[in-house]
Amino acid sequence: MNKIVKNLGLYLVLILAVVTMVNTYLTPEEVQKQYDEISYSQFLKELDAGKIKILQIRNNTTPGESTSAVIQGELDGGQRFLTYGLDVSGLADKAAAKGVMVTVEAPQRNVWWATLLTSLFPTLLLIGVWVYFMNNMQPGGSSRMMAFSRSKAKLFLDNKPKIKFDSVAGCDEAKEELQEVIQFLKDPEKFKKLGAKVPKGVLLVGPPGTGKTLLARAAAGEADVPFFSTSGSEFVEMLVGVGAARVRDLFTQAKKYQPCLIFIDELDAVGRHRGAGLGGGHDEREQTLNQILVELDGFDTDKGSTILIAATNRPDILDPALLRPGRFDRHIVVDKPDVKGREEVLKVHMKDKQFADDVDVGVLARQTPGLVGADLENLINEGALLAARRDHEKITMEDLEEGIERVMAGPERKSRLISEHEKKIIAYHETGHAIVAKILPGADPVHKISIIPRGHAALGYTLQLPEEDRFLMSKSDLMNRISILLSGRVSEEIVFNDVTSGAANDLERATQIARQMVTELGMSETLGLVKLGNKRQEIFLGRDISEDRNYSEEIAYTIDKEVKTIIDDCYERAKEILTEHRDLLDKIANVLLEREVLDSEDFNKLMNEGAEQSDLPPMPDIRVDKLPKSNHDFLA
Numbered sequence: 001m002n003k004i005v006k007n008l009g010l011y012l013v014l015i016l017a018v019v020t021m022v023n024t025y026l027t028p029e030e031v032q033k034q035y036d037e038i039s040y041s042q043f044l045k046e047l048d049a050g051k052i053k054i055l056q057i058r059n060n061t062t063p064g065e066s067t068s069a070v071i072q073g074e075l076d077g078g079q080r081f082l083t084y085g086l087d088v089s090g091l092a093d094k095a096a097a098k099g100v101m102v103t104v105e106a107p108q109r110n111v112w113w114a115t116l117l118t119s120l121f122p123t124l125l126l127i128g129v130w131v132y133f134m135n136n137m138q139p140g141g142s143s144r145m146m147a148f149s150r151s152k153a154k155l156f157l158d159n160k161p162k163i164k165f166d167s168v169a170g171c172d173e174a175k176e177e178l179q180e181v182i183q184f185l186k187d188p189e190k191f192k193k194l195g196a197k198v199p200k201g202v203l204l205v206g207p208p209g210t211g212k213t214l215l216a217r218a219a220a221g222e223a224d225v226p227f228f229s230t231s232g233s234e235f236v237e238m239l240v241g242v243g244a245a246r247v248r249d250l251f252t253q254a255k256k257y258q259p260c261l262i263f264i265d266e267l268d269a270v271g272r273h274r275g276a277g278l279g280g281g282h283d284e285r286e287q288t289l290n291q292i293l294v295e296l297d298g299f300d301t302d303k304g305s306t307i308l309i310a311a312t313n314r315p316d317i318l319d320p321a322l323l324r325p326g327r328f329d330r331h332i333v334v335d336k337p338d339v340k341g342r343e344e345v346l347k348v349h350m351k352d353k354q355f356a357d358d359v360d361v362g363v364l365a366r367q368t369p370g371l372v373g374a375d376l377e378n379l380i381n382e383g384a385l386l387a388a389r390r391d392h393e394k395i396t397m398e399d400l401e402e403g404i405e406r407v408m409a410g411p412e413r414k415s416r417l418i419s420e421h422e423k424k425i426i427a428y429h430e431t432g433h434a435i436v437a438k439i440l441p442g443a444d445p446v447h448k449i450s451i452i453p454r455g456h457a458a459l460g461y462t463l464q465l466p467e468e469d470r471f472l473m474s475k476s477d478l479m480n481r482i483s484i485l486l487s488g489r490v491s492e493e494i495v496f497n498d499v500t501s502g503a504a505n506d507l508e509r510a511t512q513i514a515r516q517m518v519t520e521l522g523m524s525e526t527l528g529l530v531k532l533g534n535k536r537q538e539i540f541l542g543r544d545i546s547e548d549r550n551y552s553e554e555i556a557y558t559i560d561k562e563v564k565t566i567i568d569d570c571y572e573r574a575k576e577i578l579t580e581h582r583d584l585l586d587k588i589a590n591v592l593l594e595r596e597v598l599d600s601e602d603f604n605k606l607m608n609e610g611a612e613q614s615d616l617p618p619m620p621d622i623r624v625d626k627l628p629k630s631n632h633d634f635l636a
Ligand code: ADP
Pocket: 167, 168, 169, 170, 171, 206, 207, 208, 209, 210, 211, 212, 213, 214, 215, 311, 345, 348, 372, 373, 374, 375, 377
């Protein structure tokens, strides 16, 4: 509704108010209060008696109705009276003949529209107030009412994203994976002709600030297609059903602009495991999730060409239904950048700024393990701000180094600065895991070793991936696992003659496995084939496991003793291996220290160089996205 109309409405209301007031306050009734009402016959009597001094006759003629009249007058005594008459023709003459001063007023015609407006006024007033509030509440105008169930996806139509992959530093694997999607969006026909099935849904997985949103936009930019960007949290509304309606609307809109790319950020906001959380049952989020699943199943990449990219940093809490084939079946990991990656990100954001000669990007990159792209961008900005405050002509290394401190100590405090010594310990710890995993027979191959901090707890990690799905684990497999878990701590002990708190998670998991072997898997000779304790799994807040104890104190003591024996044996085993291969441990730990990340290829090469006589076969490279998630094994 535009302004003029709105003002017109206001004027109308004002006019109505005035009309009503005039009508209400100046009605005859108000005047009549000063008059005594008498009967018509009484009036005739007074008239006959000649007691009337003044007489006013006013005809009230409503069209189509019989004539009636209001008769007012004053008696000789000064009292005023009022009465009503029906047929007053001749009354005036009669009264005049009696010497009364008579005035006759013209009939007062009721203006029909005034009557109508007056009677409708309260209703109109209410409507006016309602329209007024609706307009004020929703700044977008009256159409906003209908837009409630519309998707808030921002469409970059006329300006399809202009950024390209070159504004995204590092993330080479992710870019390569997205290339397929881009080619498809560019020329869907080519793919259709060949009958090639392109993934409908791509899930970008990685910690916040690593450039997932940026990658998605750049992918649309590379493909030169419209980009619909929305966030999972926008689907979560107070009103049940709104989220689902928005999902529907989003896909309907997108279909009009094919080929195009839809991006849902923070998918975990809607895609959480159904049945988890307080109350459990059917809630709004669940409806929304179902709608997404329906749309995903419904849109056929054969007919059009829409690709859905979603991002999350919590793939673990996503509903498994989302990850099924035909849905988000392609996962692309966007991890925190390593030294090289950080250097590249820094360079991208340093492009349009002036730097002093002493600025060394390589040094900055080495000083910032654990920082993500967004942090690095922030770092450069903080440096620039400091330089400006200090009136530097160009941004200096000092400015930037203070920038690092600011970013790291910032309100979010995502990661802390790790000292060189700490880094060395972490490198040895992780290398210890990796070497023992490599040497023990039957252990899953090492996929990646990293000393880039992940989250709060883990400072580094070693990722093992099984070559095939396993359903049976032998006792020696389990013992090996425990040895591998303990080897981080063992490595610290051998090299530094001291231990750190970094192995807490390893110890917990090792103990858990050992306990399971004793109480559930019947792998303890002393206790035999008994299952001890009952596990209960509850889906309440997340998933909880609690235990019912169904054995005696004595058995409990034996369990603990058995667990300790297993752990001790495994520990000795790890210690033997690492002592024997101390040279390998030193060599690989130092390479890791320098490079921060080692993939399986590098690691195997280093291992094989060190042990020429090694008869271990080379390790196949396994891609993360091809494996069921439950098999990923992070050793912290
Ligand atoms: P995410 O979506 O993973 O949380 P974003 O894509 O929103 O992260 O990244 C936030 C900002 O950080 C980006 O706008 C970009 O400026 C910067 N950034 C993050 N990663 C990179 C990168 N790999 N290269 C360049 N800039 C990056």
